[in-house]
Amino acid sequence: MSINQNTIDRLIEDLIERTLKSPIEPTLLKDTCQTLSDAGLSILRVNMSWTTLHPTIGALTLKWWRNRDYDDITRYAHADGETDEWLKSPGYHMVTNEIERLNIRLDGEKPDPYFPIFDELISEGATHYILRLFSFSKPGPHTYENDGMILSFASDRKGGFNEEEIQTLARVEPYIALALKMALRERIAQNTLSAYLGENAASRVLSGSIKLGDGENIPAVIWYSDLRKSTDLGDSLPGPELLTTLNEYFSCTAGAVMDHGGEVLRFVGDAVLAIFPSDGRSLKETCDKATMAARDALTRMEAVNKSRKAQHKEPLAFGLGLHTGEVMFGNIGIPERLDFSVTGPAANETARIESMTKELASPILASVDFAKNSTARWDSLGSYPLKGVKRTIELFSLN
Template sequence: MGPGGGFPHGDWERDIQGISDWLVTEALGRVQVRPLLAGFCDSLNAAGLPIVRAISALSTLHPMYVAHTYTYVRGQGNVTSDIPHGAHNTDAWQRSPLKPMFDNDMTECRYDLTDPKQVAPYPLLAEAQGLGGTDYLGILTPFQSDEELPDGVQHLDGLMTSWVTDREGGFSAKHLRALRRLVPRLALAAKMAKREETALNIVTAYMGRDAGCRVLSGQIKLGDGEVIPSVIWYSDMRNSTELCEVLDHADYLAALNQYFACSAGAVMEAGGEVLRFVGDAVLAIFPIGDGGYSPEEACAKALEAAWRAEAKLVEANALRRDGGLMELDFGLGLHVGEVMYGNIGVPARVEFSVTGPAANEVARLEGLTKETGHRVVVSSRFSDNLDLPWRSLGMYRLRGVAEEQEIFAPPSAH
């Protein structure tokens, strides 16, 4: 990945212009940051600007991470890592060579890696020195002006980069001019990649990955969707009214999120798609067919998630007992059927979800968990897909369904 057209040409100005043009072209396409950084660094090396290591930290809008980092080492490619929220309080940041740049509201810093006094306070500089580094340049390219930032926040959104050369004597004057010219263009391309990633992060967090990808690909109008066969999961927290009455708002939300960690968390770990949180209920699917699982695989994954949810519940309740808190419980129904997977609502406010008789039936099925005294119950359509020692709970008529159905309880987890 990098400039084409016979690059490098052996002409410094022409090669730097070629890298600049390539960055703009990448910004206009569907760019990804990791190969972009690798291609940029390889191109600099080919043009005669030796880069032995480069690190880019790109801020992101994500519920768990404040930024993604991309580390390039010449001859080794690059690796990525995530910076969690609150990382500015860690020892690693306190000892970062870039911290003084932030503290002094600067956009550039430089260290002579041949000077032991400059290297000593910063472990990252010692690592760069170990790669043969002679010079270090840090550049911050903000995506917002100071006027656009909230009071007390500096450079909330942007690309932070560091560049290490192993050239004897460090970066030359023309090397520094080239980096100062090109890094903003690199930041532009990274910003465009970030916008796509941010959109995906948001829709994934609020809608689930599959539904979010469908929306981003254009399924946004009321009625857009398709009929798909799925295993349908519907779980509901028990005694939620009692919990709501005895707990204050914050403690109730904490309990609710603990339950969701057990139920929805288990679904996601098993490869399912959480579609909605309906009050204190979880609606999820394990798609069958194109792009999904076989019926047997989908049922096996859903049952694995059910067992995992019960195991998580045991762990959560142990912690709650230790804290003198009321224990949690839930009921779960598992069913197989065709559902309408798409946008419902009104033209100006739509929601991506599943509808149809099978979706209604699984909610009715979950209601039988209290009546039967079993936390997990499944329909015969579900149990027929797995050769297991199911326990029949008898024939039941689900509300709104004409025919009686045989209901089963699954065996315990192995």
């Protein structure tokens, strides 16, 4: 059966068009594989693996199988680069030896070298396996390992891919890689900005909010937490251990915020500034999310301190202020160096509320505006003047 090259021409045009669009549709691989099959290629399985720039994810793999209704995506942590799954894979063999293409028959003599993935492919009826390695950077040390993708095709036709199929795949592969590269660049930009700015702020920046003063007033629950005795820690701990300690604390506070739908906006030294946007929820629902995050932060800190005690280290503690109000969410700074954050009286008041946690011997304090909208039990500690705030604010402790 010959390949319908008109269908291949249309596929290439479609890949170019998709590449120029933003964002690229998630069905890219499925649509491409189906078109290749419709054109007459004997494709059993297609695999795309690529590296990415992400704080916790080092690489991803997307698989397509003929006659299956889903794409199988797997995310790999950075540490997974040391596992046998990768170290004993044809991809690792190609990367470390800078081999751009492998053409392997699976229906004859045992391939040399032989990789564990071949067992799965052969059990599924694969007879031929072709891999292509693409680099997305200039040639240099570790280029393929750090920035690129591996694209593989398996056939189950008796005798494997014929010469026309091999040439057709070689023709189409660069267009698939180009489309993926563009999709990756968009995703990496989002990942990187999200890691530094928060997901909401990152989306706003990528959507064009990049000028000084760009922003809008939004209703939000505001979170401000601060590490206790941080000055003493800074004086007594060497730099690397201090960073480890700070990250332990941040995993308790900022980690709880993220896991309960909040958005961390800024790390101010050892303080965490975060918000819980309403996002269509009622104020009561938003306050309850923040309250759950606060309880979770305390629970996490207890676990951390249990571990620290076993290591004969001093326990950690933090203070937390919770408040509600309207804040300006946007760009501040100077035109050449911007920060996307929240400003306004409510944000300042939240920091002042947190500063009272030590004086009132309560790790978590909330304003009356927050407490009255939370379904949790809050005990009034009375009204207090706050530094820089013209009015007194009734403060509540979480029961």
